[in-house]
Amino acid sequence: MRLSRRGLMRRFGAAAASVGAPRLLSGAGPKADAPRDGRKREPGRPNIVFVMLDDAGIGDFGCYGQKDIKTPVMDRMAAEGTRFTQCYVGSPVCAPCRCILMTGLHSGHCTRRDNRAKASPPGEGKDRGLVPLRAEDFTVAALLRKAGYVTGGFGKWGLGNPGTTGSPDKHGFDDFFGYLDQVHAHDYYTTWLWRNGETVPLPGNEGGKRQQYSHDVLAAAALEFIRKHRGRPFFLYLPFTPPHGKYEVPDDAPYTNESWPQQCRNYAAMISRADRDVGRVLALLKELALDESTVVFYTSDNGPNGPFIKQFHSAAGLRGGKRSLYEGGIRMPMVVRWPGKVPAGAVSDFAWTFADFLPTAAEIAGTQPPKGLDGMSVLPTLLGKPQKPHEALYWEFHAPFHQAVRMGRFKGVRFGTEAPLALYDLSADPAEKTDLAARHGDVVARMEAFLKTARTDTPYWPVTPQRPARKAKAAKKKAKGREGSDAGNSV
Numbered sequence: 001m002r003l004s005r006r007g008l009m010r011r012f013g014a015a016a017a018s019v020g021a022p023r024l025l026s027g028a029g030p031k032a033d034a035p036r037d038g039r040k041r042e043p044g045r046p047n048i049v050f051v052m053l054d055d056a057g058i059g060d061f062g063c064y065g066q067k068d069i070k071t072p073v074m075d076r077m078a079a080e081g082t083r084f085t086q087c088y089v090g091s092p093v094c095a096p097c098r099c100i101l102m103t104g105l106h107s108g109h110c111t112r113r114d115n116r117a118k119a120s121p122p123g124e125g126k127d128r129g130l131v132p133l134r135a136e137d138f139t140v141a142a143l144l145r146k147a148g149y150v151t152g153g154f155g156k157w158g159l160g161n162p163g164t165t166g167s168p169d170k171h172g173f174d175d176f177f178g179y180l181d182q183v184h185a186h187d188y189y190t191t192w193l194w195r196n197g198e199t200v201p202l203p204g205n206e207g208g209k210r211q212q213y214s215h216d217v218l219a220a221a222a223l224e225f226i227r228k229h230r231g232r233p234f235f236l237y238l239p240f241t242p243p244h245g246k247y248e249v250p251d252d253a254p255y256t257n258e259s260w261p262q263q264c265r266n267y268a269a270m271i272s273r274a275d276r277d278v279g280r281v282l283a284l285l286k287e288l289a290l291d292e293s294t295v296v297f298y299t300s301d302n303g304p305n306g307p308f309i310k311q312f313h314s315a316a317g318l319r320g321g322k323r324s325l326y327e328g329g330i331r332m333p334m335v336v337r338w339p340g341k342v343p344a345g346a347v348s349d350f351a352w353t354f355a356d357f358l359p360t361a362a363e364i365a366g367t368q369p370p371k372g373l374d375g376m377s378v379l380p381t382l383l384g385k386p387q388k389p390h391e392a393l394y395w396e397f398h399a400p401f402h403q404a405v406r407m408g409r410f411k412g413v414r415f416g417t418e419a420p421l422a423l424y425d426l427s428a429d430p431a432e433k434t435d436l437a438a439r440h441g442d443v444v445a446r447m448e449a450f451l452k453t454a455r456t457d458t459p460y461w462p463v464t465p466q467r468p469a470r471k472a473k474a475a476k477k478k479a480k481g482r483e484g485s486d487a488g489n490s491v
């Protein structure tokens with residue numbers, strides 16, 4: 001199925017008007033949130049849960065138009081909370097996406113800009129090229145921990161193995177259980193996982209047995225974390241690994257009888273299984289009377305892969321997918337639920353990114369984020385209040401190097417540093433089909449000026465001019481004619 005322009009507009013275009021009347025963020029803790037373990041809950045400090053699937057596209061969820069894959073929990077959350085139609089990840093692949101989410105810096109400033117370094121790769125052996133978070137990188141977990149939160153993570157970390165400066169225990173996590181290395185995370189029947197610097201054996205998978213599906217183990221541990229810490233504010237980060245490949249799942253129900261390729265049945269079952277487990281988190285919050293004192297974010301980390309775009313329309317008709325800065329690679333599902341605070345059943349088209357999560361979490365927790373971040377708090381938007389939009393959003397990716405900038409309804413995309421910007425009007429053309437650069441020279445000029453200041457260099461992902469051959473020759477001739485001028489890399 002291909003969505004018509006009208007269909008795309010219906011799904012992604014003018015959607016903001018339905019944001020309901022918000023209630024103000026109360027300074028007092030909810031009455032229902034009585035501590036049951038004798039410890040006093042600090043007033044006004046809601047729990048924060050951030051659930052992120054791995055490689056699921058915006059079109060994979062029922063509330064974003066999916067017809068085949070069942071996601072009843074996200075759909076119900078959308079009815080009970082606010083669904084965002086223009087929330088963006090920071091990068092179209094795993095590791096930088098997580099880096100940006102954790103640090104509030106976009107992909108032109110953050111430490112990890114691709115899964116592996118392209119030059120001067122740090123590390124030894126298996127770790128070579130995996131750029132870890134630096135000791136001085138400051139994460140949302142460190143911020144919340146400092147503010148009195150207990151912090152837990154269950155799933156895939158990807159920002160530093162044990163012994164590096166990037167391990168989660170060095171970045172604010174009291175308890176991190178799961179995969180630290182993103183390649184290890186491909187194995188759903190691994191014989192071991194990491195927990196706080198120690199390996200935890202999964203004996204059910206030894207000798208080729210497949211009895212402990214890692215996602216199930218981690219989802220169960222997340223529930224234990226909530227039970228254990230129900231008496232004090234917690235930050236629970238759930239970077240779940242489904243539906244990233246390998247496409248392994250204990251049971252492909254309820255899709256067993258579908259005529260799709262087995263890989264597609266598994267992919268769909270992995271999404272539905274993870275969605276089920278988000279439902280278990282929500283049910284436990286309710287059981288423990290933490291429902292109203294917990295804000296839950298539910299999203300994915302980057303756009304989908306080709307076979308699923310074809311089978312399930314996983315990019316929802318947007319251009320591109322994983323590894324692309326077109327909308328299909330970076331525009332994500334995002335539903336936020338916080339009963340009594342975030343308007344229920346609302347849809348917002350406010351444009352924001354994962355770099356906004358740290359400052360938003362800081363404001364929710366009543367603390368200050370560090371200065372110099374690229375992100376800003378979008379708490380007013382979450383609460384349904386008006387908010388000044390970002391002046392510009394920025395992305396870069398290095399395989400191949402391309403950049404994207406969004407200003408209002410316009411988005412510019414440039415491959416290399418010398419090619420002209422292509423310009424799209426997302427309000428009329430969310431699928432980025434028609435290049436309007438020739439018609440809006442003023443917008444292009446503003447974007448080009450912004451791009452000159454948008455990023456800093458990093459030795460691990462050097463950027464060199466990449467000119468198309470014919471243009472390079474012409475530029476060389478021109479440069480010769482104006483000796484001393486700068487005809488090089490303008491970024």
Ligand SMILES: [Ca+2]
Nearest residue numbers: 054055094301
């Ligand atoms: Ca991913």
